[in-house]
Amino acid sequence: MKPAAKHHWAILTDVTKCIGCESCVEGCRGANHTGRDQPWTWQNGVRDLSASRWTTIDRLPGNHYVRRQCRHCVSPACASACPVGALKKTPEGPVVYDASICMGCRYCMMACPFQIPRYSWDSAIPAVRKCVLCHDRIESGEAREPACTSACPVDATIFGTREELLKVAKQRIAANPNVYRSHIWGEHEAGGTGILTISDVDIPLPNTVPTDPLPERTWAALRTVPFVFLGVGAGMVGLRWLLGRRDQLRLAEEKARAAEASAEKSEE
Amino acid sequence: MNDQGSTRLRVAKGALWFFVGVAAVVAVARFLAGLGAVTNLTDRTPWGLWIGFDVMGGVALAAGGFVIAATVYVFRGERFRPLLRPAVLTAFLGYMAVAVGLLFDIGRPWNIWRPMFFWQHHSALFEVAWCVMLYLTVLALEFAPVPLESSRFHRLTKALKSATLPLVILGIMLSTLHQSSLGTLFLIAPARVHPLWYTPILPVLFLITAVGLGMGMVIVESKVTAWLYRRKAEDEILNNLTKPLAVTLLLYGAVRLIDLLVRGQGGFLFDGSWESTLFWFEMLISAGLPTLLILGGFTARSGRALFFVGLLVVFGFVLHRINVGGVSGIGLTDTGYFPSWEEVATSLGVVSAATLAFLFIIERFHVYEPGTEEVLAEAEVTVDRVRYLPPMATLRSSTMLFVIGASLAFALLPDGLVFGARPEKTPVAGPRRVLAELVSQDRPPHRFMKLDLDAERVGGDIHEALLLDGNRNGEFAVFDHDAHAKRRGGAAACADCHHLNRPSDRETSCFECHRDQYLETDIFRHQRHVESLGGNGACAECHTDLNATRTRKNVTHCTECHRDMVGIGLKALIPPPGKDSDFHAPSYTDAMHGLCKKCHDEEDEKAGVTIPTLGLCGTCHTEPADLRPRRSRTVKED
Known part of the structure; x- marks a missing residue:
């Protein structure tokens, strides 16, 4: 895993500021041409994330609006799981996707601890769909920030570098400790994510989002592979030789004993 | 060809061929229509x-x-x-x-x-x-x-x-x-x-x-x-x-x-x-x-x-x-x-195909020890092992079950397998009989039904209508049954919605025809209200305190003017003031741009102006920071 680049792109979402207008959703839809929402059987509802909705707003009780999107983990489980590198972590931070390489195994969807990647199940040529932080548009100079943050009318969600936004988040919490929970979602979850959220209510994340980077759990097993491979090979060859030698000795012993016996017989 | 072995072998092979047949058809559908059409x-x-x-x-x-x-x-x-x-x-x-x-x-x-x-x-x-x-x-x-x-x-x-x-x-x-x-x-x-x-x-x-x-x-x-x-x-x-x-x-x-x-x-x-x-x-x-x-x-x-x-x-x-x-x-x-039946069928089919291949090979080659092998040869046909046996030569009654399986799969194919995955149908909730007034007007929708709770009998503009919850979200719509029947072709059109020919189907969801039903739409159209209330001067009609930031909280509530929008005994379409409201207001940008920019753009286009006067952000937003409306909104006054 590459170490995180110094200037990791990030988004800070402030739940206290969000009015739930979904301008970000529409901004994303327009910029990424995701298509219209439809009530497919494989999603929780039209409002849930889907192949045509890369970001959405969860409505918590009491008019609290929490924006959900790909969190662009510092060490992403999806990218480490991808067997062909169709999903990859760019040096700038966003986790981007190349459909032409993808073989459609959907291991990324299994691996993501936040359950973010979606699939275009209705298509005969399906693809993984998720927020890419408008990496292509920003790199090409078409935009200076993701469509969602530029669409936000109240600056509830802002774009910047991770360090900078972490500072902003801490300042906001320090300035209003009675309003905010003293927790920055995304600072440590799953080893840190590019999407930071501060809030006046608890944000329900999927169960068991760990604090350690998930790719390391796989790597703990995978790094032993060459040793196991060669070890088993050597072991098998050695065992075969050993057991062959045992049989050989036993055979020789039996032969000798038989010869001895016959010699004794002839002596008599 | 002799009697192709024992009965149990024949039955087993027939069953295997059957599963392969079903799977073959499902496989074709899967590749044509996508994963969503066949799998759950x-x-x-x-x-x-x-x-x-x-x-x-x-x-x-x-x-x-x-x-x-x-x-x-x-x-x-x-x-x-x-x-x-x-x-x-x-x-x-x-x-x-x-x-x-x-x-x-x-x-x-x-x-x-x-x-x-x-x-x-x-x-x-x-x-x-x-x-x-x-x-x-x-x-x-x-x-x-x-x-x-x-x-x-x-x-x-x-x-x-x-x-x-x-x-x-x-x-x-x-x-x-x-x-x-x-x-x-x-x-x-x-x-x-x-x-x-x-x-x-x-x-x-x-x-x-x-x-x-x-x-x-x-x-x-x-x-x-x-x-x-x-x-x-x-x-x-x-x-x-x-x-x-x-x-x-x-x-x-x-x-x-x-x-x-x-x-x-x-x-x-x-x-x-x-x-x-x-x-x-x-x-x-x-x-x-x-x-x-x-x-x-x-x-x-x-x-x-x-x-x-x-x-x-x-x-x-x-x-x-x-x-x-x-x-x-x-x-x-x-x-x-x-798993859907198509998934189960495909899994069974793949395993069955592998098993058939296994049987095919052990009947022809020295897989088992010599002693057992003769039994195999007797069980199946007497095969000259040196000569290659073309695959079609083994087509016998058991393989007929392949065709039967394939036909059955064809017969069972749901719409989804043929036309691809479809958005979810939600059966209609209700219906409930009510009286409603048929309103005609010049602007769209030119004709619509309005719930009339005071009406006592049908007559004049008062019609009988049905209350339906088309997507079971607790919000009922007034459904003009007679008008639908008339549009669909009178008495002959019943089956369009009431699927008389499909016993398991009770009724057609509204969504079957109104495909846009589930799309998020603004039920409040700001621009239309601005127009009908007299243009730019009308802000104060709803935003009574012009000095305050304009949010949903301090705006005049819909029901203040549209008193008939509150239903009794139903979940109101627009909740009364004080209750949590869930309608989509336009964003501030859309509201403000709609006031000036929309007309100017249209006029510019008519006049053939290449660079629209208000098309450039800097025309109004004099400071770069103003491009994102926030603390100070200094708009140049004309």
């Missing part, structure tokens, strides 16, 4: 039966190949040699089934070769992919001498035979890696595997189960073919397998329980949840019961007990893999996944 997979449950059973189970069943090969060549168990060829053949066909199953499951199968050239060594699936490819090749080379030995290629056969030992060793190395890698796959998904199954030593557990499965599968396969072909099973040899099998099972049980205790998850064992029941059931049939049967001496006495033990082990360990692969995570992911 969801965004929450991206891996289903095809991975859980075909791949996880298929690889498991194929474990017999490397276990028996290791026994014969490494552990020098020459007496097991009669089991070797069938085991290697099972492994080869098992892996072929996995490969074919994967082609169905992965979304873009034409990219399946990519892992060969795009190396991602940190992905467990990358390792699995490589091992499957290599091991499939190794197995093919290992088995190749069997069909080749009766052919003209003597030199090739000899060369392959002399390479057997290195191939076997390589096969064991690859199997070790990739049986365990199947466990590694799930290390990255702790959120999807229940703590009773999730452990960092999953790879080790998978390797142990593979060894057990290998032995179990050899027993099952030997007994089944013996039954099918009325030949004598290799009971004495198989019984020699039971001792190492018992050791493996005991080791497995011990490792699992100790691991649970070491990780401190022992509490889950007795918490009475369905996962704990599943765990104990799985442990009982995979490790507990077979060990008891072996150690109790039942298997040595009865061939049936031996078969039963083999079945238990195979079923138990495949269940373990399926549990890790998804079932244990049902509670964690809160998924509603259950």
Whole structure:
């Protein structure tokens, strides 16, 4: 895993500021041409994330609006799981996707601890769909920030570098400790994510989002592979030789004993 | 051609052909219409039966190949040699089934070769992919001498035979890696595997189960073919397998329980949840019961007990893999996944095809020991083994079931398989009879029905209407039944909505015709209100306090003007003031731009102005910071 680049792109979402207008959703839809929402059987509802909705707003009780999107983990489980590198972590931070390489195994969807990647199940040529932080548009100079943050009318969600936004988040919490929970979602979850959220209510994340980077759990097993491979090979060859030698000795012993016996017989 | 063997063989083959036939049709639909049309997979449950059973189970069943090969060549168990060829053949066909199953499951199968050239060594699936490819090749080379030995290629056969030992060793190395890698796959998904199954030593557990499965599968396969072909099973040899099998099972049980205790998850064992029941059931049939049967001496006495033990082990360990692969995570992911009949049919079809290939090969080549082989030859047709038999020559009554299966699948094909996946239908809730006033007006919608709660009888503009909840979200719509009937063609149109010809369908969802019903729409149109209230001067009509920031909280509520929008006894379309409202207001930008920019743009276009006067942000927003409306909004006054 590459170490995180110094200037990791990030988004800070402030739940206290969000009015739930979904301008970000529409901004994303327009910029990424995701298509219209439809009530497919494989999603929780039209409002849930889907192949045509890369970001959405969860409505918590009491008019609290929490924006959900790909969190662009510092060490992403999806990218480490991808067997062909169709999903990859760019040096700038966003986790981007190349459909032409993808073989459609959907291991990324299994691996993501936040359950973010979606699939275009209705298509005969399906693809993984998720927020890419408008990496292509920003790199090409078409935009200076993701469509969602530029669409936000109240600056509830802002774009910047991770360090900078972490500072902003801490300042906001320090300035209003009675309003905010003293927790920055995304600072440590799953080893840190590019999407930071501060809030006046608890944000329900999927169960068991760990604090350690998930790719390391796989790597703990995978790094032993060459040793196991060669070890088993050597072991098998050695065992075969050993057991062959045992049989050989036993055979020789039996032969000798038989010869001895016959010699004794002839002596008599 | 004679009577093609015994009845049981014919029935078995017929059933297999039937499943292949069904699967063939489903397969065509899957590739034309996409995964969503055939499977019940969801965004929450991206891996289903095809991975859980075909791949996880298929690889498991194929474990017999490397276990028996290791026994014969490494552990020098020459007496097991009669089991070797069938085991290697099972492994080869098992892996072929996995490969074919994967082609169905992965979304873009034409990219399946990519892992060969795009190396991602940190992905467990990358390792699995490589091992499957290599091991499939190794197995093919290992088995190749069997069909080749009766052919003209003597030199090739000899060369392959002399390479057997290195191939076997390589096969064991690859199997070790990739049986365990199947466990590694799930290390990255702790959120999807229940703590009773999730452990960092999953790879080790998978390797142990593979060894057990290998032995179990050899027993099952030997007994089944013996039954099918009325030949004598290799009971004495198989019984020699039971001792190492018992050791493996005991080791497995011990490792699992100790691991649970070491990780401190022992509490889950007795918490009475369905996962704990599943765990104990799985442990009982995979490790507990077979060990008891072996150690109790039942298997040595009865061939049936031996078969039963083999079945238990195979079923138990495949269940373990399926549990890790998804079932244990049902509670964690809160998924509603259950495989569709198309998924089940495809899985059965792939396994059936592999079994047919197995039978085809053992009937033609020296797979079983000479003694049993003659029985095989008698059971099927008398085949001259040297001459190649064209596949069509074996088309007999059993293969007719392929056609029957395919036809049945065609008949069962739902719309989704033919036209592709469709958005979900939601049946209509209601209806309830009400009286409503038919309102006509100049602007759209030119004609609509308005609920009239004071009306007492039909007459004049008062009509009978139905209250329907088209998408069951608790919000009812006034549905003009008569107008719909008239538009659809009068009395003949009943069946359009009331599916009289489809007994299980009660009524058609509104969505079937009104496809945009579920799209998010603004039920409040700011621009229209601005127009009808007199243009730019009208802000104060609703935004009574012009100095305050304009939010939903301080705006005049809809019901202040539209008093008839509040229903009684229904969930109101627009909630009364004070209650939580969920309508979409326009964003501030849209509201403000709509006031000036819209008209100017239209006028500019009419006049043919190339650079619209208000098309440039800087025209109004004099400071760059103003491009994002926030603290200070200094708009240049004209």
